[in-house]
Amino acid sequence: MDGLFPSDEQLGLLTDLYELTMAAGYYVQGMARWPATFELWVRRLPGCRRYLVTAGLEQAVHYLTHLHFTAQEIAYLRAHPSFAHVPQSWFDYLRTLRFEGDVWAVPEGTVVFAGEPLVRIEAPLDVAQIVETYLLTTLSMQTMVASKAARIVWAAQGRGVVDFGSRRAHGPQAGLLAARASFIAGCSGTSNVEAARRLGIPAVGTQAHSWIMAHDDETEAFRRFGTVFPQACTLLIDTYDTLTGVRHALASGVPFQAVRLDSGDLLTLSRAVRCILDEAGRTDARIVASGDLNEYRIAELVRAGAPIDLFGVGTEMVTSRDDPTLGVVYKLVAIDTPHGHAGRFKLSPEKRTYPHAKQVYRQRDAQGQFLGDRIALATEPPPDTGNWQPLLVPVMRQGQVVYPWPDLHAVQRYCQHQLAELPEQYKHLQGDEVYPVEISTALQTSVPS
Amino acid sequence: MDGLFPSDEQLGLLTDLYELTMAAGYYVQGMARWPATFELWVRRLPGCRRYLVTAGLEQAVHYLTHLHFTAQEIAYLRAHPSFAHVPQSWFDYLRTLRFEGDVWAVPEGTVVFAGEPLVRIEAPLDVAQIVETYLLTTLSMQTMVASKAARIVWAAQGRGVVDFGSRRAHGPQAGLLAARASFIAGCSGTSNVEAARRLGIPAVGTQAHSWIMAHDDETEAFRRFGTVFPQACTLLIDTYDTLTGVRHALASGVPFQAVRLDSGDLLTLSRAVRCILDEAGRTDARIVASGDLNEYRIAELVRAGAPIDLFGVGTEMVTSRDDPTLGVVYKLVAIDTPHGHAGRFKLSPEKRTYPHAKQVYRQRDAQGQFLGDRIALATEPPPDTGNWQPLLVPVMRQGQVVYPWPDLHAVQRYCQHQLAELPEQYKHLQGDEVYPVEISTALQTSVPS
Numbered sequence: 001m002d003g004l005f006p007s008d009e010q011l012g013l014l015t016d017l018y019e020l021t022m023a024a025g026y027y028v029q030g031m032a033r034w035p036a037t038f039e040l041w042v043r044r045l046p047g048c049r050r051y052l053v054t055a056g057l058e059q060a061v062h063y064l065t066h067l068h069f070t071a072q073e074i075a076y077l078r079a080h081p082s083f084a085h086v087p088q089s090w091f092d093y094l095r096t097l098r099f100e101g102d103v104w105a106v107p108e109g110t111v112v113f114a115g116e117p118l119v120r121i122e123a124p125l126d127v128a129q130i131v132e133t134y135l136l137t138t139l140s141m142q143t144m145v146a147s148k149a150a151r152i153v154w155a156a157q158g159r160g161v162v163d164f165g166s167r168r169a170h171g172p173q174a175g176l177l178a179a180r181a182s183f184i185a186g187c188s189g190t191s192n193v194e195a196a197r198r199l200g201i202p203a204v205g206t207q208a209h210s211w212i213m214a215h216d217d218e219t220e221a222f223r224r225f226g227t228v229f230p231q232a233c234t235l236l237i238d239t240y241d242t243l244t245g246v247r248h249a250l251a252s253g254v255p256f257q258a259v260r261l262d263s264g265d266l267l268t269l270s271r272a273v274r275c276i277l278d279e280a281g282r283t284d285a286r287i288v289a290s291g292d293l294n295e296y297r298i299a300e301l302v303r304a305g306a307p308i309d310l311f312g313v314g315t316e317m318v319t320s321r322d323d324p325t326l327g328v329v330y331k332l333v334a335i336d337t338p339h340g341h342a343g344r345f346k347l348s349p350e351k352r353t354y355p356h357a358k359q360v361y362r363q364r365d366a367q368g369q370f371l372g373d374r375i376a377l378a379t380e381p382p383p384d385t386g387n388w389q390p391l392l393v394p395v396m397r398q399g400q401v402v403y404p405w406p407d408l409h410a411v412q413r414y415c416q417h418q419l420a421e422l423p424e425q426y427k428h429l430q431g432d433e434v435y436p437v438e439i440s441t442a443l444q445t446s447v448p449s
Numbered sequence: 450m451d452g453l454f455p456s457d458e459q460l461g462l463l464t465d466l467y468e469l470t471m472a473a474g475y476y477v478q479g480m481a482r483w484p485a486t487f488e489l490w491v492r493r494l495p496g497c498r499r500y501l502v503t504a505g506l507e508q509a510v511h512y513l514t515h516l517h518f519t520a521q522e523i524a525y526l527r528a529h530p531s532f533a534h535v536p537q538s539w540f541d542y543l544r545t546l547r548f549e550g551d552v553w554a555v556p557e558g559t560v561v562f563a564g565e566p567l568v569r570i571e572a573p574l575d576v577a578q579i580v581e582t583y584l585l586t587t588l589s590m591q592t593m594v595a596s597k598a599a600r601i602v603w604a605a606q607g608r609g610v611v612d613f614g615s616r617r618a619h620g621p622q623a624g625l626l627a628a629r630a631s632f633i634a635g636c637s638g639t640s641n642v643e644a645a646r647r648l649g650i651p652a653v654g655t656q657a658h659s660w661i662m663a664h665d666d667e668t669e670a671f672r673r674f675g676t677v678f679p680q681a682c683t684l685l686i687d688t689y690d691t692l693t694g695v696r697h698a699l700a701s702g703v704p705f706q707a708v709r710l711d712s713g714d715l716l717t718l719s720r721a722v723r724c725i726l727d728e729a730g731r732t733d734a735r736i737v738a739s740g741d742l743n744e745y746r747i748a749e750l751v752r753a754g755a756p757i758d759l760f761g762v763g764t765e766m767v768t769s770r771d772d773p774t775l776g777v778v779y780k781l782v783a784i785d786t787p788h789g790h791a792g793r794f795k796l797s798p799e800k801r802t803y804p805h806a807k808q809v810y811r812q813r814d815a816q817g818q819f820l821g822d823r824i825a826l827a828t829e830p831p832p833d834t835g836n837w838q839p840l841l842v843p844v845m846r847q848g849q850v851v852y853p854w855p856d857l858h859a860v861q862r863y864c865q866h867q868l869a870e871l872p873e874q875y876k877h878l879q880g881d882e883v884y885p886v887e888i889s890t891a892l893q894t895s896v897p898s
Contacts, residue, residue: 008454025674025677036663066452085678137619168774171586173454174586175582324768331658
């Protein structure tokens, strides 16, 4: 019986088989150590996204610093029929293989757009190839969730949003990753206790319908909860009837901090509950709402002035339900062969790519608001007029982390700044103004016509 | 830096905070050890599913058998403000808490429908509550993917389907879980090497566009690959131009087993490639197709007679893209209080539930084809006329596994039988015949009107 948990000790084979066959092929052909440059970017935004928020870099770098092949893993490959003709020396070599390359990346919590490299890997061809699958899965999942969460937090217009999604995430680890990504994008906490413990962020939540249903009487259920949790207590009032529920909460004598609504017409119910609380002198009591919420429903509730103080969001956020994938790609853009350095690219109209290592420069106005981005060759200087700053920074050099790793609260604050600097017209949930991203002249002319 | 991997040693806090506050509340109120029955089921099928295939039970049971709380985890809870008034004796008690209850479940690979209990937990109220979040996430994710994969395999009508989705899964563990679930539902292998190693299933795949692009010449790229992998070699022919690509593959002299198409009009291209291969005397060479495939596109290709032998499916399958969540719920259905045994249920029209432990009986015709299901009280005997069989079987008793655990190949064969016994009219991708599931009279009358 297997929990199917990844672990630091078993990272070598967490990749697609073809990455390893190609690595062996490069080795036999004497190409394995050719210096290669790969870049990772989102090919195009999902139709329902207007910008992205990067996340997942910490887990990607964790992988790169821990990647190795155990004797057991190597034995598995040795016995796999595809590798029957691969010489023993490759398997010996694999035992010592580590990621000792350079990494440039856009810091987590940065607002980015389609086509902009988020990560650049400069490493020997074989190891740069092997890491593809893991980098794609970890960066695309967290970036997808952070991008969705940013929309939800924006829709809440200053009211709090918390992550309730672990039970709907794609497995136990996905729940941890989603809690992390949604916190970066502005959620104030998560219901996932292990995520909260590991990440040092608030764990939130108090009771479910089953607590109420385990008692014969709702008022008694509240009263008993209050004796154990007199502080920070949120009572769930919709098990039988929401308006009766809030009266039972008041009658219980529990000094609750908040009540939670989890079903029904949240606008009408929140207004009625607010009245009942206020009439009872509990103007300080907060109202939490949950139940199939997304950015559109939250925006409607906020627009209508629903007296809701905190939104608990689950399924829609952690699965990015309206588009549960990001078209992230990882492509070879340059390689040093014995004949010299050569750019690599594809010309096909749908999947066009540009060669060589790149940098993204972002221009701000005097107030710090984003004006537009320029994708350029990494060797180009920044444009010499206007206030332009590079997005990609050095993260690893020769396999060592050179980036001063921020804690997650700092990443969240940085992300808040980024979102504040993104002009409002690009943040509306639906809208057709497209943020300007241009390709530098030097990059355009690097492709033979 | 944290990879955010779950592990056997850190399962206690992989749950929502409210499960733990409720557990502490039950303890203080003297209710923690009251025998409780919870059931887990899918409330309604996603609009684009007509049946489900269960998966994830092994990981759920792995969790139940390994669940415990470490000193470090308990210290975290002790310091959390919500638990400030919880007595020390609960934290001491938590140190010894294990899952020692009974579990009934529908075996993995079974065809099931909305409303049917997939798992029944009979355990003390506190521990039965704590396990909710983990059971939901692990069973819903794999059942969702297996159900999607079954449609894709059905659409392929006997042609092979393999899992190429790890890079698009929601994190590294989700890739492992998706490989497992899709294999149960009939995929013949996965590109994820770690999944293949751990699960004992075939690892598939040979080369990506980057192999071709790392060489100056496509024919040379093929030739060099063939020298290292003369057996089981699949050449990727669409990097520049598919029809030129297949000619280069032939010209390379590599004794390839298959060619792969990853873009373009797969019907037209597969036909043209088949002609070129046949004219060259390579009638034995197989054609593999991949690239944004789902059950609808595969059905179209099969209907049109595209000469494709194997489909590689990624994003759409492992994220269940058209509905990336299942409305799985876990509800208290009965509890033994000091006043006696009592059923628990909700009457609200949208979220109606039935009380008490249940069994699902399935009726077959003389040929073994499913006729319909009946959800009944667990204490009811099977209907006495017709060929009815129970779906839920004992899996754990008093915390010990009592189910002879099948290997994954056996689960896959069982699932093939199940799908063969599901009448064809319920398997079409779109259709409106609804499989009959009835509620037994005794169960209906167990709810006070």
